[in-house]
Amino acid sequence: MRGLPLLYACLRLSIFLFLIQNNTFAQAIQVVDESNQGLPGVNISIDGTPKLSTDGDGKVDLNGQQFKTILFSYLGFNDLSLTLEELTETNFIVQLISSDELLEEIIVVGRTNSRAEEMPFRIESISSKEIARSESQTSADALAKSGNVYVQKSQMGGGSPVIRGFEANKILLVVDGVRMNNAIYRGGHLQNAITIDPAVLNRAELIFGPGSLLYGSDALGGVIHFRTMNPIIDAESDEGVFDFRFASANLERRIHSHLSYSNGKNLAGLTSVSISGFSDLRTGSRRSSEYPTWGQRPFYVEPRNNGEDIVRTNSDPNLQLGTGYGQFDFLQKVIYKVKPGVNLGLNIQYSNSTNIPRYDFLTEVRDSLPRFAEWYYGPQVRALISPNIEITKTTKLFDQALFNLSYQRIDESRFSRNFGSEWFTGQFEDLNIFGSNLDFKKAVTPRINLEYGGSYYLNILDSFAEEFIFRQERRPTLTRYPSNGSNLHQSGIYGNVRMDLIPDLLLWNVGLRASNQSTNFSFSQSDPIAWPTFYYSNINNSNSSLVWMTGLNLNAKPWEVKLLAGTSFRAPNVDDLAKVRVQADEITVPNTELNPEKVLNFELNLAYNTKKMSFGVSGFYSQINDIIVRRDFTLPDGSPMYIIDQDTLQVTANVNDKQGTVFGFSALAEYKFNEALSVEGSINYTKGNSIGSDNVEQPLDHIPPLYGKAEVRYAKNKWEGSLNLLYNGFKPIEEYGGSADNPEHALDIGTPAWQTLNLYSSYQITERWRIKGSVENILDQHYRPFASGVSGAGRNFILSVNYTW
DSSP, rough: OOHHHHHHHHHHHHHHHHHHHHTOOOOEEEETTTTTOOTTOOEEEEEEEEEEOOOTTTTEEEEOOOOOOOEEOOOOOOOEEEEHHHHHHHTTTTEOOOOSSSSSOOOOEETTTEEEGSSSOOOOEEEHHHHHTTTTTTHHHHHHHTSEEEEEOSSSSOOOOTTTEEGGGEEEEEETTEOOOOOTSSSSOOOGGGOOOOGEEEEEEEEEEEOHHHTTTOOSSEEEEEEOOOOOOOOOOOEEEEEEEEEETTTTEEEEEEEEEEOOSSEEEEEEEEEEEEOOOOSBBOOOTTTTTTOOOOOEEEEEEEEEEEEOOOSSEEESSSSOOOEEEEEEEEEEETTTTTEEEEEEEEEEEOOOOOOHHHEETTTEEEEEEHHHHHHOOEEEEEEEEEEOOOOOSSSSEEEEEEEEEEEEEEEEEEOOOOOEEEEEEEEEEEEEEEEEEEEETEEEEEEEEEEEEEEEEHHHEEEETTTTTTEEEEOOOOOTTTTEEEEEEEEEEEEEEOOOOOOOEEEEEEEEEEEEOOOOOOOSSSGGGGGGGGGEEEEEEEEEEEEEEEEEETTTEEEEEEEEOOOOHHHHHHHOEEETTTEEEOOTTOOOOOEEEEEEEEEEEEEEEEEEEEEEEEEEOOOOEEEEEEOOSSSSSSEETEEEEEEEEEEEEEEEEEEEEEEEEEEEEESSSEEEEEEEEEEEEETTOOOEEEOOTOOOOOOEEEEEEEEEEEEEEOOOOOOOEEEEGEEEEEEEEOOOSBTTTTTEEEEEEEEEEEOOSSSEEEEEEEEEEOOOBBOOOTTTTTBBOOSEEEEEEEEEE
């Protein structure tokens, strides 16, 4: 028995010598902090040459690479250099120790999973903890509650993010690396963000400023990248969560559960299900004495009562009847480790809603009577299937490669019936999207890194419409999009070089992207409008673009300066070119001659970070050429008006204005009194104007008023709580940018300033059980955000229970 220790030592030495002889290493490495939490984005240099970085869980595979020493470096932590023998003795778990100066939280962001401090953009991240703490009912609500994104709502089942005065199809939504923007993302207000389940988000990344270099068309104002949770391959045990929440303002009932499981070797999965139900939303009762009835719901329509529509008095005008809906969300992820450095993944997502009432339309009045008896979106379906492969291996072409395929199915429908009419109008959109992304990262030299890749997306759209009497007659009517079908092709290649001009001090990014977008569509001769003859054959709108970006990052701890200049573009999609839509007293008709919007952007980002205090200031200026705006137009026969269902409507269309400018600033700060108590705040200001061919200056639409957030947080032992103030400034009516800003839902002076005071608290009862109690809008203030058609929630009591295993 005495010989066993000696035998074991000899065996271990033999194995180690064998590895040294071959100078290779195939074991996965886990990099953690002092609390054993995985650190994503850790830079790994092999024998002095930067090669790799850890993934979102703090792991990396060296995949047989030869080395003598490995250097681990991470902002805010001391560098650590290890030999193979030392790495073996740690059981391949590397713990980094924080340095005296703790800078901003480091995460990997964007399409290429780069570290935030290496990118020239202003970047903010909303973590899963922040989303859970904010008790957000939708992902759009999570963005609004961060204080860094403005969100417009036309109905409760919606939420249209605005970044730097750009909204809808002028910002890019991405989920797990797959672009959500599609052929029918409109230029007005977009509600698709609610199809992302906030309960399964790992984080939401906010990349401010033009992002066309990596993402192509649409990213004029910025990118919102939703990253869902990932399973962990070598997890020691399965982990699960069950959560129930109730909120009083709209009687929210939400059940969520997810389970992460692994065989501990090479296979892992994650399954998530959320079911939510929302009743009608009650708004605040405290109003200005000057406008005591603004935002009230004095009436509602009882449809088809003995064959007639009847207007009823709402006994509780603060209850916004016609806002409730429900939603189901499902996610399934699987990761299979083929071999060290090669992972296969499958990402399946499905979201489906009930009918969603269009509240702002239900409150419209014509000749003292409701304009609509019914108006609602049919069930909104988003399905995603996305297989992917990730390779970490040093080759002549790359050190890391990611290939992502995707298929998305989008079903949208709209149903409306005028008051007193028997006829329903139904519009149906079926959209199939096929996509692919290919991205590479390569350390060319110790001081030069290259990122390059490409993408291709194909959108195929079928649009159908009909008028019908319930279960009786049917007849065709105007489709929302071209009745003979349409498709959109997007392709592009990009390259970005990142150079350490002065190691650990000055970094330079410079990149180019070449893109092409082609849109094809045609109309049917049976359409109610007599289109020009060429509308009945294939119409093609094709655009190519070359965009560039350059930025300098100065990292003189604790100061950080980012100086950025670049261009971006947005090619017109099917919605821009060919939509037919009735809203208020207007009808939007096709304009097939649109050109792409082009943006030249300059910005400066300044940040200061220490353990106790951090603040950042960003200033930006964007010049937009050929900006797409909605203006008065004419029908093909030259008429400026269109008559439908006894309504006389002004004809409008999307047109290219000569030029526009958007500029502004944002600031945020945080101070930590101690480990338990901290305060933080943010403020955002944006201004925008456009100049048409007549050289007349007009306000741009979608420009929000001053907005932001102030918050105090306290966390100690089992308790955690926060008190915050969300605020919006006054938006004068003369600064509205036209019908897209919905002036009909504002006051004659515009949108008043507002603030809500909100309290959130949670208590860890046991290791597995947590209970949370919160009160939003404590003062029960009535408010309606700028450009919104529905008022915000009144005093809202929230109770949630969370169980983990």
